[in-house]
Amino acid sequence: MILTAALGLPMLGALALAVSSRWTETAARRCAIAVSVLPVLLLIWAWRQFDPQGALFQFVEEVPWVPSLGMGYRLGVDGIALAVATMSALVFSASIAYPVDTKHQPRQYYAWMLFLQSVSLGVFLALDLLLFYVFFDLSLVGMFFLIGRWGHGQAQLAAFKFFLYTFCGSLLLLLAIIGLYLSVEPHTFDMRVLIEQQPLAGAGMTAALVFLALMLGFAIKTPMVPVHTWLPQAHVDAPGPVSAILAGVLLKMGTYGIIRIPFAMMAETFSRHALVIALFAVASILYGAFVALGQRNLKRRIAYTSINHMGYTVLGIAVAGALIQDTGYARELALVGATVEMVAHGLITGALFLICGSFWQRTEEYDLDSYGGLLRQAPWLTAFAVLASFASLGLPGLAGFVAEFHIFAGTFGVYPWLAVIGVLGILVTAALFLQMLQKVFFGAMPERWAQFEDLRPIEWGVLAVLSAGFVIIGVAPAFLLTLVEASATLLVGGR
Amino acid sequence: MPIGDVLPEISLTLGAVAIVLFASFVRQRQHHWAAVLALLVIGLGAGLTVAQWGGAPRLTFADVWALDGVALASKLVVLVAGALVVAMSPEWMRTDRRHGEYYALVLFALLGVIMMASASDTMELVLGVLLSSVASYPLAAYHRGWAPALEAGMKYFLIGALTNALLTIGVVVLFGLTGSTGYPDIAQALATDSDRLALTIATACVVLGLTFKLAAFPAHAWMPDVAQGSPVPAAAFLTVIPKIGAAVALARFVSLLPPDVAWRAIVASISVATMTLGNVAALRQTDVRRLLGWSSVSQSGYALMAIVVLGINDKALPALVFFLASYAIANLAAFAVVTHLRGRTALDDYRGLARHAPIAATILIVSLLSLVGIPPLVGFFGKLMLFRVTLEGGYAWLALVAVINTVVSLFYYLRIVAPMMFGSRQSAVHVLSGQWARSTMAVAGVLLIAGGLGAEALSLFTGSIRFAL
Numbered sequence: 001m002i003l004t005a006a007l008g009l010p011m012l013g014a015l016a017l018a019v020s021s022r023w024t025e026t027a028a029r030r031c032a033i034a035v036s037v038l039p040v041l042l043l044i045w046a047w048r049q050f051d052p053q054g055a056l057f058q059f060v061e062e063v064p065w066v067p068s069l070g071m072g073y074r075l076g077v078d079g080i081a082l083a084v085a086t087m088s089a090l091v092f093s094a095s096i097a098y099p100v101d102t103k104h105q106p107r108q109y110y111a112w113m114l115f116l117q118s119v120s121l122g123v124f125l126a127l128d129l130l131l132f133y134v135f136f137d138l139s140l141v142g143m144f145f146l147i148g149r150w151g152h153g154q155a156q157l158a159a160f161k162f163f164l165y166t167f168c169g170s171l172l173l174l175l176a177i178i179g180l181y182l183s184v185e186p187h188t189f190d191m192r193v194l195i196e197q198q199p200l201a202g203a204g205m206t207a208a209l210v211f212l213a214l215m216l217g218f219a220i221k222t223p224m225v226p227v228h229t230w231l232p233q234a235h236v237d238a239p240g241p242v243s244a245i246l247a248g249v250l251l252k253m254g255t256y257g258i259i260r261i262p263f264a265m266m267a268e269t270f271s272r273h274a275l276v277i278a279l280f281a282v283a284s285i286l287y288g289a290f291v292a293l294g295q296r297n298l299k300r301r302i303a304y305t306s307i308n309h310m311g312y313t314v315l316g317i318a319v320a321g322a323l324i325q326d327t328g329y330a331r332e333l334a335l336v337g338a339t340v341e342m343v344a345h346g347l348i349t350g351a352l353f354l355i356c357g358s359f360w361q362r363t364e365e366y367d368l369d370s371y372g373g374l375l376r377q378a379p380w381l382t383a384f385a386v387l388a389s390f391a392s393l394g395l396p397g398l399a400g401f402v403a404e405f406h407i408f409a410g411t412f413g414v415y416p417w418l419a420v421i422g423v424l425g426i427l428v429t430a431a432l433f434l435q436m437l438q439k440v441f442f443g444a445m446p447e448r449w450a451q452f453e454d455l456r457p458i459e460w461g462v463l464a465v466l467s468a469g470f471v472i473i474g475v476a477p478a479f480l481l482t483l484v485e486a487s488a489t490l491l492v493g494g495r
Numbered sequence: 496m497p498i499g500d501v502l503p504e505i506s507l508t509l510g511a512v513a514i515v516l517f518a519s520f521v522r523q524r525q526h527h528w529a530a531v532l533a534l535l536v537i538g539l540g541a542g543l544t545v546a547q548w549g550g551a552p553r554l555t556f557a558d559v560w561a562l563d564g565v566a567l568a569s570k571l572v573v574l575v576a577g578a579l580v581v582a583m584s585p586e587w588m589r590t591d592r593r594h595g596e597y598y599a600l601v602l603f604a605l606l607g608v609i610m611m612a613s614a615s616d617t618m619e620l621v622l623g624v625l626l627s628s629v630a631s632y633p634l635a636a637y638h639r640g641w642a643p644a645l646e647a648g649m650k651y652f653l654i655g656a657l658t659n660a661l662l663t664i665g666v667v668v669l670f671g672l673t674g675s676t677g678y679p680d681i682a683q684a685l686a687t688d689s690d691r692l693a694l695t696i697a698t699a700c701v702v703l704g705l706t707f708k709l710a711a712f713p714a715h716a717w718m719p720d721v722a723q724g725s726p727v728p729a730a731a732f733l734t735v736i737p738k739i740g741a742a743v744a745l746a747r748f749v750s751l752l753p754p755d756v757a758w759r760a761i762v763a764s765i766s767v768a769t770m771t772l773g774n775v776a777a778l779r780q781t782d783v784r785r786l787l788g789w790s791s792v793s794q795s796g797y798a799l800m801a802i803v804v805l806g807i808n809d810k811a812l813p814a815l816v817f818f819l820a821s822y823a824i825a826n827l828a829a830f831a832v833v834t835h836l837r838g839r840t841a842l843d844d845y846r847g848l849a850r851h852a853p854i855a856a857t858i859l860i861v862s863l864l865s866l867v868g869i870p871p872l873v874g875f876f877g878k879l880m881l882f883r884v885t886l887e888g889g890y891a892w893l894a895l896v897a898v899i900n901t902v903v904s905l906f907y908y909l910r911i912v913a914p915m916m917f918g919s920r921q922s923a924v925h926v927l928s929g930q931w932a933r934s935t936m937a938v939a940g941v942l943l944i945a946g947g948l949g950a951e952a953l954s955l956f957t958g959s960i961r962f963a964l
Contacts, residue, residue, distance in 0.1 A: 064951075065948075065950075065951065066876070066950045066951045066954060067951060068951060068954045068955060068958055069879075069950075069954060130870075130879075133870065134870035134871050134875075137869055137870050137875075138869070138870065138871075141864065141869060144909075145916060148913060148916065148917050149916060149917055155917075156913055156917055159913075160906070160909060160913070163905065163909065164902060164905055164906055164909075167902055167905055168902045171898040171901055171902060172898065174879070174882065174898075175882060175886065175891075175894055175895070175898060178879070178882055178883050178886050179886060181883075182883070182886060182887050209891070
């Protein structure tokens with residue numbers, strides 16, 4: 001019941017906001033914040049109850065939905081899902097609490113945010129392929145309306161592009177899911193059965209096609225080079241909190257999906273193509289870093305670093321699936337790293353995009369060159385921006401380092417030469433963040449920013465929570481690592 | 496004579512006659528009671544159909560009339576869809592001098608469609624197609640004082656006359672080949688050697704004749720005009736209901752053919768051409784009704800996918816009927832909203848609707864998302880089953896084409912959604928006064944969601960249907 005409550009409560013909150021028109025802005029906002037915190041608390045409670053020695057999936061719930069199709073409302077989590085879901089719930093609460101211009105439709109804005117929180121958690125908690133797909137698609141609908149209605153610039157165009165592009169990926173996913181479904185007897189969408197039976201092992205052409213469709217679908221969502229082109233525009237034109245969710249939560253659906261479906265259900269096919277995936281991941285790492293370095297637009301720059309960071313995650317997953325003799329430990333390290341990277345990237349990039357939102361609220365300007373010397377004007381903003389940037393570039397003691405260390409340690413054990421190339425990405429990331437900080441916060445301040453306001457208490461409060469998250473993971477990651485390792489060992493070694 | 500086997504059809508006929516008489520003797524202002532009468536008749540017909548449910552599939556009336564799961568299921572879908580059309584009509588037709596007769600025509604057209612779905616004899620099929628066509632032409636041109644309605648009716652009639660003639664020629668050639676009009680005899684005669692060229696010609700003619708009712712390529716050209724020009728409730732009828740009968744009739748017909756007639760390839764290419772053409776043509780439309788017309792063409796293409804794998808996969812027929820039902824609900828919901836909004840048709844007039852008419856806007860958006868196949872709406876399960884049987888039947892390329900088309904279709908559906916949600920308007924939104932259209936719209940909207948959440952019920956209902964033959 002705990003998982004159903006975690007995704008059901010925000011949905012109820014969204015309904016309550018949607019049906020009545022009597023909400024005032026303050027009331028709607030308070031209600032949304034209160035409701036959005038509940039899943040965080042519930043998931044933390046589940047975390048404490050989770051037994052690392054126990055079965056792979058815990059807190060399993062099952063209610064038949066369309067039994068004649070083998071589809072059910074099945075929920076359950078392993079350590080990986082639980083970690084990512086808790087992070088997502090937290091990023092949602094933070095984004096909902098972050099002040100934003102709701103364009104005279106506060107009720108609708110908060111209702112859509114809660115709806116999106118509910119379906120996003122659904123993606124991570126589902127144990128049924130079709131249910132996973134249901135939530136996966138609904139998240140696109142929620143995102144479409146949020147970007148189109150509350151975005152700026154060419155918001156509608158960005159929303160269209162986002163929806164069409166990612167819907168293309170999700171339909172490929174649907175075909176692949178049906179392919180997996182048809183490969184087991186009796187036909188079922190139950191993930192546990194599919195993981196246990198590995199139905200497409202040795203199925204030749206069918207397996208290859210299903211795998212290709214799955215990977216394409218998830219690569220679009222992640223996004224990996226070369227199917228990343230929807231991302232920059234969606235990010236730039238979305239309001240800050242929505243960008244934070246897009247980067248912090250929605251991108252994770254791609255990498256989480258790779259772990260949950262092709263990696264776990266088609267281990268043999270995955271291992272055969274692991275090197276190709278790793279190469280694409282390294283391409284994403286380098287491409288994302290170099291293109292980000294070339295951006296003059298603050299938000300676009302951070303958006304491209306997401307491609308870089310998701311590249312690390314995919315590299316970790318590819319290494320974990322490589323199935324090379326005597327590399328079990330390295331592969332487990334890589335999978336743990338990939339999961340920690342997801343959590344870390346969600347918190348860090350979430351914070352960075354919220355900071356971008358604060359810039360937009362004050363100046364409606366993203367051009368890096370127009371800024372300078374804001375350190376004196378806005379010390380709090382500077383402090384949080386510096387902390388998040390350092391975390392993002394992988395400074396030891398912060399969450400990004402823990403993740404990247406695990407990933408590269410694992411990669412050295414399996415594909416050492418790829419690790420060497422990939423590390424270059426970290427170097428470039430460091431350069432681009434330092435250059436960004438220097439341009440915005442140091443040097444001479446242009447006259448026009450004389451009235452620039454520092455963070456308000458609610459803003460720095462939210463940023464402090466997210467920062468606390470990635471600092472704690474950086475300093476004392478044990479609580480997260482135990483949880484993730486429990487499932488990673490089962491997924492990597494138990495085959 | 497086993498009169499009991501056709502009681503639903505008899506009740507429809509008698510009901511239609513009663514409505515004609517009623518409308519002749521009652522004042523125009525009271526004609527909305529004819530709608531109540533029509534709903535009662537449809538309810539009676541549906542009740543009688545349910546009573547036939549559960550028996551073994553069989554043929555009756557000297558094997559010309561099929562009484563199997565497919566016929567009964569599609570009959571129920573047709574009747575429910577017909578009831579929705581009747582229920583959205585009274586306020587629209589209120590000012591028309593011939594308000595009452597409209598319902599009689601609807602009932603006759605329903606009867607024709609049911610005959611198509613149940614025909615197990617080529618003559619019976621021709622009869623069904625002609626009855627539904629003859630009753631539909633005046634429906635399309637019901638507002639005869641309005642030029643676009645006349646144009647739509649005329650186009651519909653001309654294309655219909657041509658394709659119905661082709662259908663008849665096909666039936667005659669088939670009779671010449673096999674010496675019979677009954678499906679069991681035809682199947683038997685075709686199984687032994689016969690003239691392949693003549694058979695190919697006959698098949699082509701019959702399939703072409705049915706593409707008219709399906710609004711599939713190449714006889715689809717009437718659909719956008721009818722959707723745009725005819726009265727909106729009639730457009731709702733014509734874009735949805737004839738399709739159901741025609742798709743089942745086509746499935747029944749092709750299942751007779753011997754495998755060496757490449758009917759799978761023919762149907763597959765019609766399917767691809769139809770969905771692609773419908774979607775591409777819909778992309779640039781600025782008229783919502785016309786856009787819905789083109790989208791309805793493309794949906795016929797999807798439905799044909801299930802017919803392609805007929806006989807390879809025993810789930811093909813359930814998928815076909817499930818998809819048609821889900822499509823019918825979604826399209827009727829969309830047209831009910833348009834009716835409620837007094838037929839508002841220019842895309843620009845939909846700007847800012849979400850703020851001023853939130854319920855109508857929500858139902859329209861949900862129905863469009865269901866047409867795309869966004870879960871958990873009923874349209875998603877329709878498409879899921881289609882994809883499933885197509886993949887299982889080994890036509891993965893066809894499923895891929897359908898996927899690409901679905902992405903394209905999302906674009907034009909969003910072109911309606913975006914201005915409604917993101918635009919703003921100054922002027923007030925005018926809607927039809929009264930509760931008929933409003934409540935039909937609400938019922939259809941609820942069905943879209945309930946059908947998705949309760950997909951199990953629909954799937955059990957269609958799950959084991961098969962042909963009697």
